[in-house]
Amino acid sequence: SIESPLGVTVNAGCIALPALLNIKQVMQQRQVSGVWNAKDELPIEITLPPEMRFHSIFACPILRQQVSDGNPPMRLTCGHVISRDALAKLTTGHKLKCPYCPVEQIPTDARTIFF
16 A cells, blocks of 8 residues: 555654664764754664655656656756657757757767666
């Protein structure tokens, strides 16, 4: 069954809380509380079960479709990202003009992005 995002978040917080309280106590005892602030990454690794690990989902801004293994995201030489299907549709001959900037490029120079 698919859990609600709120339920997953609460459960992940419950798993992480003991480790976070422990690191807080250690940092207070060693008087290094000013070393880490809310803008930085956590000073420890929090291990969560696989069902609580998520990655970003990319939807092609041209075709407005979620990418997949058969239609992966492609990084153009200018840095913009579109799906492989969009790349094929925008290619004329052996050239591609980026839909977001005026850069003309060779479609075979586009590289697959892995999330």
